[in-house]
Amino acid sequence: MKTIEVDGIKVRIQIWDTAGQERYQTITKQYYRRAQGIFLVYDISSERSYQHIMKWVSDVDEYAPEGVQKILIGNKADEEQKRQVGTEQGQQLAKEYGMDFYETSACTNLNIKESFTRLTELVLQAHRKELDGLRTRASNELALAELEEDESKPEGPANSSKTCWC
Numbered sequence: 143m144k145t146i147e148v149d150g151i152k153v154r155i156q157i158w159d160t161a162g163q164e165r166y167q168t169i170t171k172q173y174y175r176r177a178q179g180i181f182l183v184y185d186i187s188s189e190r191s192y193q194h195i196m197k198w199v200s201d202v203d204e205y206a207p208e209g210v211q212k213i214l215i216g217n218k219a220d221e222e223q224k225r226q227v228g229t230e231q232g233q234q235l236a237k238e239y240g241m242d243f244y245e246t247s248a249c250t251n252l253n254i255k256e257s258f259t260r261l262t263e264l265v266l267q268a269h270r271k272e273l274d275g276l277r278t279r280a281s282n283e284l285a286l287a288e289l290e291e292d293e294s295k296p297e298g299p300a301n302s303s304k305t306c307w308c
């Protein structure tokens with residue numbers, strides 16, 4: 143659990159780090175079901191990890207809820223001398239999948255806060271749309287109920303005083 147502030151709102155996020163290894167796949171897929179935001183992470187010093195992203199994307203598409211927010215991460219940006227994946231390759235892949243992209247380093251903290259804030263922002267935005275939809279529906283239904291209540295009232299105050307005079 144971690145609390146971060148987005149647009150002045152304090153948001154508590156729960157983070158799961160899923161295993162990349164094949165033998166844990168059954169468990170990993172169960173995490174997707176309840177995810178609202180997902181980081182797809184490769185290692186910039188491993189071309190192989192970059193090639194694996196497509197497989198991760200297809201797994202996410204298959205098992206994560208529709209509308210899940212995704213960000214592509216090229217981690218270990220501090221390992222410049224071992225780099226096998228160019229920044230533009232990351233940008234290109236992210237563009238293909240319509241994702242935001244960050245190069246990060248867990249060692250130097252490069253873009254860690256920024257990427258978490260951005261993913262939280264995207265999740266909030268996605269839910270804000272849902273909430274706004276619900277709010278509009280609720281207020282329309284309320285207005286309709288008030289209208290129906292008014293129409294079903296028997297008489298106004300003028301008529302009721304007339305009743306008294308009879």
Ligand SMILES: Nc1nc2c(ncn2[C@@H]2O[C@H](COP(=O)(O)OP(=O)(O)OP(=O)(O)O)[C@@H](O)[C@H]2O)c(=O)[nH]1
Nearest residue numbers: 159160161162163217218219220221246247248249
């Ligand atoms: N130089 C550098 N090393 C890192 C960075 N992030 C993680 N590592 C190292 O990479 C190794 C693997 O890190 P993990 O966090 O276990 O990676 P993972 O992807 O969660 O691994 P799995 O759970 O097996 O999928 C560890 O030795 C970390 O110290 C980084 O940003 N820079």
